[in-house]
Amino acid sequence: MSLDSNTVKQTAALTPDDFRKLDASEKNAEVIQRESVSAWKDAWQRLVENKVAMGALIVLGLIVIAAIVGPMISKYNYYTNDLLATNQAPSLKDHWFGTDDLGRDMFVRTWMGARISLIVGLVAALIDLLIGVIYGGIMGYFGGRVDEIMNKFSEIIYAIPYLLVTILLLVVFEPSLGTIILALTITGWINMSWIVRGEIMQLKNREFVLASRSMGAGSGRLLFRHLLPNAVGPIIVTLTLSVPNAIFSEAFLSFLGLGVQAPVASLGSMVNDALTGWMYYPWRMLFPAILISVTMLAFNIFGDGLRDALDPKLKK
Amino acid sequence: MFRYVVNKLFYMLVSLFILVSATFFLMKAIPGDPFQSEKKVPPEIRARLFEQYGFDKPLYEQYGKYLVNVLHGDLGISMKHVNQDVTDLIMKTFSASLKLGVVAIIVSIIVGVLLGMLAALYHRKLIDNVAMVLAVLGIAVPSFVLAALLQFFFAFKLHIFRVMGFETPLDYVLPVVALSAQPIAFIARLTRSSMLEVLHADYIKTAKAKGLNWFTIMFRHVIRNGIMPVITYMGPMAANIVTGSVVIEQVFGIGGIGKQFVESITNRDYPLIMGITIFYGVLLMLARFISDLLYVVVDPRVKLSSRKEG
Numbered sequence: 001m002s003l004d005s006n007t008v009k010q011t012a013a014l015t016p017d018d019f020r021k022l023d024a025s026e027k028n029a030e031v032i033q034r035e036s037v038s039a040w041k042d043a044w045q046r047l048v049e050n051k052v053a054m055g056a057l058i059v060l061g062l063i064v065i066a067a068i069v070g071p072m073i074s075k076y077n078y079y080t081n082d083l084l085a086t087n088q089a090p091s092l093k094d095h096w097f098g099t100d101d102l103g104r105d106m107f108v109r110t111w112m113g114a115r116i117s118l119i120v121g122l123v124a125a126l127i128d129l130l131i132g133v134i135y136g137g138i139m140g141y142f143g144g145r146v147d148e149i150m151n152k153f154s155e156i157i158y159a160i161p162y163l164l165v166t167i168l169l170l171v172v173f174e175p176s177l178g179t180i181i182l183a184l185t186i187t188g189w190i191n192m193s194w195i196v197r198g199e200i201m202q203l204k205n206r207e208f209v210l211a212s213r214s215m216g217a218g219s220g221r222l223l224f225r226h227l228l229p230n231a232v233g234p235i236i237v238t239l240t241l242s243v244p245n246a247i248f249s250e251a252f253l254s255f256l257g258l259g260v261q262a263p264v265a266s267l268g269s270m271v272n273d274a275l276t277g278w279m280y281y282p283w284r285m286l287f288p289a290i291l292i293s294v295t296m297l298a299f300n301i302f303g304d305g306l307r308d309a310l311d312p313k314l315k316k
Numbered sequence: 317m318f319r320y321v322v323n324k325l326f327y328m329l330v331s332l333f334i335l336v337s338a339t340f341f342l343m344k345a346i347p348g349d350p351f352q353s354e355k356k357v358p359p360e361i362r363a364r365l366f367e368q369y370g371f372d373k374p375l376y377e378q379y380g381k382y383l384v385n386v387l388h389g390d391l392g393i394s395m396k397h398v399n400q401d402v403t404d405l406i407m408k409t410f411s412a413s414l415k416l417g418v419v420a421i422i423v424s425i426i427v428g429v430l431l432g433m434l435a436a437l438y439h440r441k442l443i444d445n446v447a448m449v450l451a452v453l454g455i456a457v458p459s460f461v462l463a464a465l466l467q468f469f470f471a472f473k474l475h476i477f478r479v480m481g482f483e484t485p486l487d488y489v490l491p492v493v494a495l496s497a498q499p500i501a502f503i504a505r506l507t508r509s510s511m512l513e514v515l516h517a518d519y520i521k522t523a524k525a526k527g528l529n530w531f532t533i534m535f536r537h538v539i540r541n542g543i544m545p546v547i548t549y550m551g552p553m554a555a556n557i558v559t560g561s562v563v564i565e566q567v568f569g570i571g572g573i574g575k576q577f578v579e580s581i582t583n584r585d586y587p588l589i590m591g592i593t594i595f596y597g598v599l600l601m602l603a604r605f606i607s608d609l610l611y612v613v614v615d616p617r618v619k620l621s622s623r624k625e626g
Contacts, residue, residue, distance in 0.1 A: 152327075159331035161555055161600040164593050165338065171581060171589060172342045248458055255460065255563050256581050271460060275567065278464065279472045279479075289461040297456035 043233070046309040053305020056298040063295055067118055070111030078104060078112040079263035087281045098283040100273065109265050110287045116266040117247050117292065120181055121299075124246035125239050127185040132192025133228065133235065139193065140200030141223055147197070154190045162187035163249065170258040177260060180253065184246050195238050199231035233310035240303035244296040251292060267292040317612070324608055328601050335597045339590045340382050344375065346586070391591035396583045402591035406573060412482060413565070413572030417557050420492050424499035424553065429543055431500065432507025436542070439512060447504060454501025459560045463494035463567040480569035491568045495560045499553045503546055511542035544615050550607030555600050 037045075047053060071078065074096075081102040090098040090106075097106035135154070139147045169183040203209065204227060212226055228235075251268025253259045259269045267288045274284035357365070366372045370381060385392065391402035435447035470490060471479040481487050514520065515538060523533045562574035569575075573592060580588035 156327060156331050156334065159328060159601060159604065160335045160338075161558075161597060163555075163559055164335070164597055167581070168339060168342050168589075168593060171584075171586075172346050244456070251458055251460070252559060252563065255566060256578055258581065268458075271464070275464065279468060282468065285464055285468075289464065293457045293461055296458065297452065300452060300456050 043309045047305060050305045050309065053302055053309070056301040056305065059294065059298045060302060063114060063291070063298070064118065067111050067114040071108045071115070074105060074108045076105035076108050078108045078265065080104065087284070089281075090283050097287045098281070100270075100284055101277075101281075104263075106284065106287060109270060110267075110291060113265045113267045113270050113288055114291055114295070116177070116260055116264060117250060117268065117295070120177070120184070120250045120260075120266065121243040121247040124181050124184045124188060125242045127181065128189040128192050128242055129235070129239055131185070131189035133196050135189065136193030136196030137200060137223055137228060140197040141204060141219065141227065143201065143204075151197070154193060157187055158190045160187070163252065166249065166253065167256060167258060170253060175253070175258050175261055177264075180250060180258075180260065184249055188242065188246070192235070192238055192242070195234050196228075196231060199234055200227050203227050203230050237303055237307040237310060240299060240306055244299040244303075247292070247296060247299075267295075320612065321609065324605055328605050332597060332601060336383065336386055336594055337379075339593050340379055343586050343590055344378075386594065391594065392587040394585055394588045396580075396585040396588070402587050405576065405588060406591055406595050409571060409573045409576045412570055413561055413574060416482075416488070416491055416495065416564070416570065416572060417561060419488055420495040420499070420557055420560075421553065423492055424496040424503060424557075425546070427496070428500040428503025429507050429546065431504040433511055433539065433542070435504065435508040436511035436515060444508075447508070451501040451504045454497045454504075457497070459494050459498060460563045460567060462497055463491070463564050466490045466494055467567060482568065482570040487568075491564050491570065494567075495557060495564050498560065499549075499556055502549060502553070502556075506545045506549055507543055510545045511538060514538050514541045517541075544611075547607055547611045547614060550610070551600070551604035554603030558596055558600060 081104060082099065083102070086099060086101055088094070088099040090096060097110055099106055100109065135150065139150045139154075165187055166183040169186065170179060173179045173183075200223075204222075209222060209226055212222060217225070247267075250259055250266055251271065254266060254269035254272045259272070260266050262269075265273075270288035271285060271292065274281070274288070278285040363372070370378055373381075382392075389403055391406070394400045394402055394405055397405060431447045431450070435444040438444050467479060467490060471477045477486055477490050478484075482491070520533065520537055523537055528536075558574075561572060562577055564570070565572045565574040566578055573595070576588070577592045577596075579585075580592060
């Protein structure tokens with residue numbers, strides 16, 4: 001019905017003739033036929049279409065499952081020495097991946113190592129996330145003087161080469177899973193905080209934030225209900241890409257003897273252990289080396305795919 | 317410009333000061349003292365040793381003295397290498413690391429830029445795909461894995477190179493390849509994406525429209541603008557090379573600072589650890605500082621306010 005007829009009608013009194021009963025065909029006229037596609041579904045759709053990224057995701061899933069199940073299905077454990085069976089070559093019936101110089105089963109150790117490496121990578125990334133989101137959120141949200149001071153502080157910390165700080169900390173405090181993760185996160189959060197800061201600065205001047213503010217929303221509500229949820233995309237991408245960094249850093253620390261301590265092994269420390277005499281026992285190097293490379297590759301590819309899916313503008 | 321330089325320099329010094337202070341106090345926080353280990357030392361000798369190393373002084377005095385010494389380039393005396401200055405030890409091993417590092421940096425830049433350019437020029441073609449697969453592999457495969465694989469196949473199995481040693485030019489090949497793989501990958505990705513952007517820029521269309529030949533367009537416009545972001549990567553690249561060299565020197569038995577660093581950590585030679593940490597710190601911060609300055613010099617579009625990458 002057009003507007004004109006409506007206004008005309010309003011001057012005269014309405015009669016029952018003005019109303020008409022709808023028939024069944026018009027009953028659902030205003031129901032949205034097509035299912036609405038949220039931004040997340042859209043991104044997921046793009047991710048699924050990206051075959052390489054999905055492949056990486058599946059590989060990651062398999063690695064995680066193997067790291068959990070692997071040590072359970074073998075009759076060996078990762079720490080028992082067997083000096084009668086040192087440096088055994090891989091065989092299908094006994095030690096699937098061979099044994100190391102102390103006769104420990106390499107199959108179990110490799111998957112235990114993967115477990116440790118993944119734990120280090122994931123936990124370090126999550127702690128970075130927590131600190132980075134809080135710090136970056138405050139910087140971006142309050143801006144001005146607060147931002148300036150906090151930003152200068154993070155820049156000064158960032159300028160100190162982070163592996164040096166990590167090494168110093170681990171020289172002083174005995175390396176263990178806890179101290180390694182702590183040392184990795186002490187400067188690792190800064191990148192995340194800058195990502196969050198940038199996102200929030202962009203978002204905070206948008207209309208929906210103004211609307212919420214004018215309805216009386218406080219800082220906490222604005223930050224956690226409106227700003228951060230809208231910045232989740234870049235945060236997830238940064239998170240995914242920081243996991244392999246942490247895994248690599250731990251592997252590097254193992255080279256300095258500052259990684260996890262024996263008999264516990266990480267993929268990095270196993271590669272390091274295998275360096276002596278690996279020409280003659282290549283399997284000791286090969287399995288952990290391949291696994292660490294594949295893990296890092298998969299995280300990197302999946303992270304790239306995730307970025308393309310969440311922010312198609314960036315795709316080149 | 318002057319303000320910008322002074323500002324950057326000031327913050328670099330603040331960071332450096334924090335690093336030096338952190339090394340000092342962290343080393344002081346280690347329980348026990350260096351003369352505790354082996355056998356019982358009579359108290360008189362102990363006191364004498366303390367006096368010689370200045371450990372009997374209050375902490376703030378030791379700290380002040382340490383700062384002054386560091387400013388003079390005196391990093392103390394090594395505890396395991398008897399009577400050797402840490403500074404001397406560093407300088408002695410630096411030349412091997414420097415040679416390896418410089419060659420690796422040059423190779424990284426040349427190969428990386430070439431690879432990135434080819435990928436951009438043949439966008440979505442076979443070369444592009446191959447280059448980008450290589451780049452992803454280069455980023456994902458840790459340098460020590462690559463080093464070990466190279467050593468195994470090319471030195472141990474095929475006998476093309478020596479397994480260890482660092483004297484003839486041929487000895488450089490494997491360490492340099494292992495060390496520059498990751499920087500090459502990063503530089504190739506950076507160059508590719510910035511070249512793609514430049515290739516579609518209006519001024520390139522203008523250049524084509526006014527009939528410049530392909531070479532002039534390429535060398536005067538595309539490449540010049542396309543490799544700009546590579547300069548921002550100089551800082552991270554220095555860090556990459558340094559971390560890499562620690563491992564690579566270990567694998568190939570090269571007597572550089574990296575190897576010295578690993579040994580100092582295994583030996584718990586604290587003055588040497590502190591010295592090399594500070595040395596690396598200065599090196600890496602300088603690299604970042606220079607790359608920041610270069611970027612402003614090369615690209616006049618960059619605003620002189622504090623710029624941030626990341």
